[in-house]
Amino acid sequence: MSLVVQKFGGSSVADAESVKRVAKRIASYRKAGHDVVVVVSAMGDQTDDLIDLAQQVSPVPPPRELDMLLTAGERISMAVLAMAIANLGESAQSFTGSQAGVITDESHGKARIIDVTPGRIQSALDDGHVAIVAGFQGVSQTTKNITTLGRGGSDTTAVALAAALNADVCEIYSDVDGVFTADPRIVPTARKIHKIGYEEMMEMAASGAKILMLRCVEYARRSGVPIHVRSSFSTHTGTWVTDGEIPAPFRTDTTEEEDTVEQPIISGVAHDRSEAKLTIVGVPDVPGKAAEIFSLIAEQEINIDMIVQNISTRDPGRTDISFTLPMADGAKAIESLEARKDTIEFDHLRYDDQIGKLSVVGDGMRSNPGVTAALFRALSAENVNIDLISTSEIRISVVTRAEDLDRAVQAAHGAYGLDSEDNEAVVYGGTGR
């Protein structure tokens, strides 16, 4: 008997009909002999509706109360889903994050899971129930207040529970078929990835692939839980995120076949339009200035991504520091820097939110130095100018103009032979294997 943790997002349980469809899938897993724990998000637009309601009584609702309010969303979806499962003859019990033992720190709205003590869930399973757990929420260890995990939190709930319960797989259901080699809306020839390693998936997530949040994949890697990303609207195999084998009970003829295909050097091309570039022009080129600047930014809890420092073109004794940051934090960053203009002694700021970021991710990059050159060649052939560059062992990211981003993604996808019709194209003529 296997233990399966399944997570269904808001679009999978948008209304009563969707809930019934999800219930049928869960019941089929029970009938196949699996133990099932289900993590569920709020139905459809419920969370947005609750935020609207909050705004009607308070422009800046207290975070503790906003979390209390929003957690009503999953309470509704989980109870309704349990009813729908019971209606199919399987027994189900729903549990809040707190009841399920999801223990967090006390940061309302963006709490981190610090422990999972799923005693009640294990008992429910032992008693033959399907356990339905509210995603996105937990309880603070110190204050005992209800917390929410922030964006993508339900995925993290699912992986954390799967880890704590030693589940065989954590299935993440959404309205797309899996992780693709690129966003199919930009690259129509993009293919579904059959299997991808945790580290690659983390780089993809950090680079803008929205299907899984970084934190959730980090959690899975630490615990070694295999994730299966798939669609709640079909029964097709989706994308497996694991460094190991696909667990035996979940192998199909298709997976066997796809497993024999050699892993490509590049797994996928991610992109991100949500960042902006801030340049601090004319900073004195003396030790400690960068530390001063980035300490200030860190105090504002702004996550920065790429950093480039250049000798100032106008004054050899000064330097220009550029970095990328979430567009949403732009105003905050500018404000805090301007407030310290006299102590940092910079000349002025330049803010640019018309940028795009493209990232090529692949484990094969470790042993294929030619991968970078191939990217530059492909972008150059498309006349795409590169502004900033950063790399990790298994990722190359470049910043382009926003209007060039789609062409850049298409060019990169083609260059690495990821197009579905053109699997064999290899243009990265490196020295690697």
Next chain:
Amino acid sequence: MSLVVQKFGGSSVADAESVKRVAKRIASYRKAGHDVVVVVSAMGDQTDDLIDLAQQVSPVPPPRELDMLLTAGERISMAVLAMAIANLGESAQSFTGSQAGVITDESHGKARIIDVTPGRIQSALDDGHVAIVAGFQGVSQTTKNITTLGRGGSDTTAVALAAALNADVCEIYSDVDGVFTADPRIVPTARKIHKIGYEEMMEMAASGAKILMLRCVEYARRSGVPIHVRSSFSTHTGTWVTDGEIPAPFRTDTTEEEDTVEQPIISGVAHDRSEAKLTIVGVPDVPGKAAEIFSLIAEQEINIDMIVQNISTRDPGRTDISFTLPMADGAKAIESLEARKDTIEFDHLRYDDQIGKLSVVGDGMRSNPGVTAALFRALSAENVNIDLISTSEIRISVVTRAEDLDRAVQAAHGAYGLDSEDNEAVVYGGTGR
């Protein structure tokens, strides 16, 4: 400093505007120096909407899950109310029934409070917060599952918390001004009752006065908490339910004046259209038959009210047993009796849901034997036929035809001098004081 527990029903928090109005009232109590605990119901029709949603996925939802679902309603209203209070500059924290220490038995949908351990509420008060508590819900002592208290449960939550916290008053807000001497829709001259004892209020509640549930008044009597029933749409004094004095901090010029008015012998006239009469015709007149019948009815968890046994008009060796019961339980009662027709050996059943019940309640009745005669005279003058009669020390109830009920209530109200224009009319010429 006084501690006030305030309960607001669904109509008082039907939308964002109502919530803001309630928040203002609560803030004014804080500014006047009171500690405040607020018990709140779900907003407007939220509970009905959630029941509709449940019906869409399951005709008979599991009670545990239905309770989990319905408790989302108060979770929303309490968080939104806390936000609205915070927006007025007062600090507020919301608590679920479970967090507030409302411990119940495990009967989903109609749980009874068996203990209240309001440690977190007391801490919140000590820290200077308004504590908002979800009404209508608790947590089972044995299963740790979330329970709901059933109809009028929020009132009981409020009184139970007031008792556990040793509050000075429990204010029950709704959309009416207080408890009236009769339903003003039937008796336009009905007056608001200024003060009424617990026992009288219990008889009123048990007799169909919908403003307070019986269980809530029982709880208040046991603990001695004064209840103040009033409207959330005005600041007028409502009706005090207490056997003692109105607590000093809440006395007004009006209350002083009204306190000097002599207490009337009759407090009010209640009515109830929700009952039916079931007659078991031709039961053998031997010992044990009544016990057999009413054990069977009790097994179905049907509360019966009046019982009358008469010698059968058709067969002197047999008897007819009539009793009243909630109309909603009629089908269940008939079904269970018919199934045992052969062992009980009755002839047939007669079911009548075209009845009405009128009750006259007053503590002064204990020493005024003429009260009953006055009622019969008044009904007879209106040509109202009396079918069944039952009495307690402070109540007389009669069953009439449904179509006669309004006239009967009007006649009784006038007969005891309760009409607002005619306070002195005394027609009960008894032998009393």
